[in-house]
Amino acid sequence: MRFEEELVELLPRLRRFARGLARDAGSADDLCQAAVERALKSQGQWQRGTKLDSWMYRITRNLWIDERRAAGRRGAHVPIDDAVVQIAGDGAAEVEAGAMRGDVDSAMARLPDEQREVVMLVLVEGYAYREAAEILGVPIGTVTSRLARGRETLMHLLGEAA
Amino acid sequence: MTFDPATVAAFVDGELDGPTARRIEREAEADPALAAEIARHRALRGRLAAHYAPIAEEPVPERLRTLLAADGKIDTSLAARREAKRSQFAAIHWGAIAASLALGLTIGLKPWAPAADIASEQGRLIASGALAKALDSQLASNQPQNARVRIGLSFRDREGRYCRSFDSGALAGIGCRDDGRWQLERTARSEAGGAYRQASSGELAATAAAMMTADGPLDADAERAARDAGWRAPRP
Numbered sequence: 001m002r003f004e005e006e007l008v009e010l011l012p013r014l015r016r017f018a019r020g021l022a023r024d025a026g027s028a029d030d031l032c033q034a035a036v037e038r039a040l041k042s043q044g045q046w047q048r049g050t051k052l053d054s055w056m057y058r059i060t061r062n063l064w065i066d067e068r069r070a071a072g073r074r075g076a077h078v079p080i081d082d083a084v085v086q087i088a089g090d091g092a093a094e095v096e097a098g099a100m101r102g103d104v105d106s107a108m109a110r111l112p113d114e115q116r117e118v119v120m121l122v123l124v125e126g127y128a129y130r131e132a133a134e135i136l137g138v139p140i141g142t143v144t145s146r147l148a149r150g151r152e153t154l155m156h157l158l159g160e161a162a
Numbered sequence: 163m164t165f166d167p168a169t170v171a172a173f174v175d176g177e178l179d180g181p182t183a184r185r186i187e188r189e190a191e192a193d194p195a196l197a198a199e200i201a202r203h204r205a206l207r208g209r210l211a212a213h214y215a216p217i218a219e220e221p222v223p224e225r226l227r228t229l230l231a232a233d234g235k236i237d238t239s240l241a242a243r244r245e246a247k248r249s250q251f252a253a254i255h256w257g258a259i260a261a262s263l264a265l266g267l268t269i270g271l272k273p274w275a276p277a278a279d280i281a282s283e284q285g286r287l288i289a290s291g292a293l294a295k296a297l298d299s300q301l302a303s304n305q306p307q308n309a310r311v312r313i314g315l316s317f318r319d320r321e322g323r324y325c326r327s328f329d330s331g332a333l334a335g336i337g338c339r340d341d342g343r344w345q346l347e348r349t350a351r352s353e354a355g356g357a358y359r360q361a362s363s364g365e366l367a368a369t370a371a372a373m374m375t376a377d378g379p380l381d382a383d384a385e386r387a388a389r390d391a392g393w394r395a396p397r398p
Contacts, residue, residue, distance in 0.1 A: 004230045011226055012218040019217050029223055036229045104213040122175060123207050124214045126283050129177055144168060151171065155206055 003043055006052050007036060013125065014056055020108060020120035021064045031067075035060040057125070058135045061117055068113060107157040115150035118143055123151075164189065165196065174203040176281075279330055280346065289337050289344035297326050297337050297344045301389065303382035314366060316385045317374035324393045325373060327366045334366060336373070339393040347373075 014035065018028040038059050039046070046055050108116055121132040122143070129147075133140045165173075165186060172178050173186045190197040279293035289297055296311035305313060314327035325338040325347065337344035370379070380388060 008222075008227065008230050011222045011230075012220070015220070015222065015226075016214050016217040020214060029226065032226055033229065036226060040229070104209065119210070123210050126286075129172075129175070144172075148168060148171060151203070151206060154210075155202060158206065158209060 003046075003052075004040075007039060007056070010053055010056055011036075013053070014060060017057060017120055017125055018060060018064075020124060021061070021113075021117060023109065031060060031064055034063050038063065054131060054135050057121070058137075061135065064117075065113070104158070107154050110157060111150050111153055115146045115153070118146045119150040119154070122147055167199075170196070170199050171203060174200060174207065283343070287346040289346060293328065293330055293337075294344055296330075297328060298393070299389065301382070301385055302326075303385060315370050315374075315379040316388065317370060317379045318377065318395070319373045320375055322395045324388055324395055325370070327370050329366075336366065336370060339395065 011032070014032050015028065018031045018035075019025060022028040022031050035056065039056060042059075046052065108119070111119065117136065118132060121127045121135060122129065127135065129140050129143050133143045136143065169178070169182075170186070173183055178186070186196070186200075190200055279289060279291050281288050281290040288294075293311055296309065296313065300309065300311065300313050302313040302316055311328055311330040314329065316324065316326045319325045319338060323338045323340055325336055326344075327336045328334065336347050338347045339345075
């Protein structure tokens with residue numbers, strides 16, 4: 001299959017992953033778009049026979065991290081625990097109600113970035129710890145400890161509703 | 163509970179080797195605390211899967227697809243075909259299916275045991291265990307009377323893959339051979355009640371008919387030949 005065709009096949013999953021990282025559908029698709037553009041440009045770096053999906057997830061994740069860091073430098077970074085309140089802005093009560101109801105988006109938004117990406121890769125995308133570690137460029141032990149913390153927070157926030 | 167939380171989590175994530183996983187399963191039968199802990203982890207996985215699954219089922223926005231077709235040389239027929247297929251089965255809601263599988267089937271029956279017939283691999287539902295075995299080896303034309311999984315039709319779909327409809331009592335659907343696995347393409351749920359129910363044989367047959375090529379279902383000889391060749395699709 002051609003490179004572009006394989007990418008087209010991956011798009012639905014990539015959009016899902018991006019949606020878990022970014023805070024809304026629009027920026028998630030922006031992230032996907034940037035990732036696809038980067039992939040087309042760096043096509044030569046992808047080695048045929050290695051997994052295209054891991055490579056694409058890595059590109060997507062790195063772009064997202066870059067963006068988050070840039071936002072942090074610009075002073076736009078929002079401390080995680082304030083993030084929900086910040087998003088709320090015009091509807092704080094609604095978001096609060098969402099969190100109380102055990103809303104998954106609200107709960108995920110409360111996770112630190114490094115936990116959210118691990119939760120998405122392992123619990124949603126179904127990657128093995130080793131694969132997730134490769135995508136993220138961290139040791140497996142880091143994956144499991146971040147995953148454990150993310151899980152506990154989510155279970156706590158989603159409570160019985162989980 | 164003799165297993166630490168990390169081991170229980172690894173078990174639910176499918177990260178343990180066979181003997182350790184079996185030891186946990188055995189112990190969970192007699193240890194309600196362990197069983198509850200496993201159920202709690204499974205519930206979270208199910209909740210997240212159900213929440214995010216529908217996104218992968220949305221049509222991919224034009225602006226993303228055009229990036230990959232902009233030079234006009236690229237064959238987007240694959241995407242177009244998938245799109246067509248998706249709209250054809252608009253009533254099928256993967257999020258709900260994932261939720262029912264994760265919550266209903268696994269927790270309802272035996273919270274500590276792995277969902278034997280279904281596995282999630284990189285976000286796709288694939289057949290495993292007894293279901294995979296039946297899809298691999300059982301011939302529709304020659305099934306044991308007491309077979310737990312009944313095979314309905316075997317056919318080639320328009321992408322050239324071998325697909326088979328099945329009914330295992332708890333779950334009915336269509337599995338298509340993709341990359342050496344049976345990817346579960348179609349299962350259905352009642353829109354009215356909201357509860358999971360198996361697709362009726364009539365619905366499945368109609369779905370299969372819509373997926374298959376003009377050649378129709380495989381006859382007994384063709385089915386046997388396909389099985390003996392490991393369901394490897396001759397590429398069109």
